[in-house]
Amino acid sequence: MTIDVETRPVAGGLKDLTRRSARLELDGIDFASFADRPLDADTLRCLRYMHDVENHTMCYLRDVLVTRAHRDPEVTAFLACWCYEEHWHGDALAQVLEAHGEPSSGERVASMRRQLSRRDSLRPLIFGLGSAFSEHMVAIHMAWGAVNEWTTQAGYGRLAARAEHPVLSELLHRIMKQEGRHIDFYASQARQRLSQSPGAQRFARFALRRLWAPVGSGVMPKAEVSFLSTHLFADPGGLQTARRVDRGVDRLPGLSGLHLLEGAVTRYATEALAA
Ligand SMILES: [Fe+2]
Ligand SMILES: [Fe+2]
Structure with a gap:
C-alpha cells in the first residue's frame, strides 16, 4: 500500500466518511497463527508502542x-468516529500482543495512565487557555492531526515491510x-482553515516547528520513541518514506519546508549513534 500524502477533499463528503466509520474488520486475521510463526522482538517492541x-x-x-473544536459540528462528528476507530486499532494490536503472551488492553493502558506526569493533567488547561486567546487553535489541531495521521500510517507501512509477516501485514x-480516511479529514480541514x-499559517508553522515530535512522544519513554523512529525510518527505505510524508506536509498552506519527520528521525538516529 502506498502512503497517502495527498491533501484531497474528503471523498464523498464528511457524511459519507462518518457513515462508513466502523469497527476494524478482523475476519480472516488468524491471531492463533502467531503461535507457529511469532513476531521478532523488534516488531513486538514497536507494536507495544503502537498499542x-x-x-x-x-x-x-x-x-x-x-x-473551540467542540463548537464545530463537522469536527465533532469526525472526532466521534475517529476515537471509535482508533479504539479498535488498539484492540486489534492488543490481540497480537496477547497471542505472544504479553500484557495488553486494560492492564497495559491502566499502567501507562498511572505513570502520566503532572504536566499531562495541565494539558486541558493549556489547550483551553490557548483556545480562549487564539482563534487559530482549531486550525493548528487539524494540521497537527494531519501530520500525526500521515506519520502513523507511514509507520504501520514501514513496520509491515520490516516484519515481513503475512498475518501482521494484512x-x-x-x-x-x-x-x-483520518488523513483525508484532517488534511482537508487543515488546508481549508x-x-x-x-x-x-504562521501560528501552525511556529507550533509544528517548535513543538512537534513523533506521535506518542508526549507519553512514551524517550528510549521507545527513539527506537521506534530509527527502527522504522532510519534506513534508506524509511528515509524515503519520511521524505514522502514531509512532502505531504509541504503542500499544506504555509507549512512547506518543515521536514518534520525526516528531522526527527535524523535527530534520534544521531543520538543513538552517539550513545
Ligand atoms: Fe489508528
Ligand atoms: Fe488515525
Whole structure:
C-alpha cells in the first residue's frame, strides 16, 4: 500500500466518511497463527508502542474538546468516529500482543495512565487557555492531526515491510486504510482553515516547528520513541518514506519546508549513534 500524502477533499463528503466509520474488520486475521510463526522482538517492541498510543486516543480527544473544536459540528462528528476507530486499532494490536503472551488492553493502558506526569493533567488547561486567546487553535489541531495521521500510517507501512509477516501485514494494511480516511479529514480541514488565514499559517508553522515530535512522544519513554523512529525510518527505505510524508506536509498552506519527520528521525538516529 502506498502512503497517502495527498491533501484531497474528503471523498464523498464528511457524511459519507462518518457513515462508513466502523469497527476494524478482523475476519480472516488468524491471531492463533502467531503461535507457529511469532513476531521478532523488534516488531513486538514497536507494536507495544503502537498499542499504547492507539489506546491513548481518548486522552488526546480530551485535549481537543476543550478548544473551540467542540463548537464545530463537522469536527465533532469526525472526532466521534475517529476515537471509535482508533479504539479498535488498539484492540486489534492488543490481540497480537496477547497471542505472544504479553500484557495488553486494560492492564497495559491502566499502567501507562498511572505513570502520566503532572504536566499531562495541565494539558486541558493549556489547550483551553490557548483556545480562549487564539482563534487559530482549531486550525493548528487539524494540521497537527494531519501530520500525526500521515506519520502513523507511514509507520504501520514501514513496520509491515520490516516484519515481513503475512498475518501482521494484512492487519496493518487494514488499519492503514482507516488511517487514510483520518488523513483525508484532517488534511482537508487543515488546508481549508490555513488557506483562509495567514495568521493561522504562521501560528501552525511556529507550533509544528517548535513543538512537534513523533506521535506518542508526549507519553512514551524517550528510549521507545527513539527506537521506534530509527527502527522504522532510519534506513534508506524509511528515509524515503519520511521524505514522502514531509512532502505531504509541504503542500499544506504555509507549512512547506518543515521536514518534520525526516528531522526527527535524523535527530534520534544521531543520538543513538552517539550513545
Ligand atoms: Fe489508528
Ligand atoms: Fe488515525
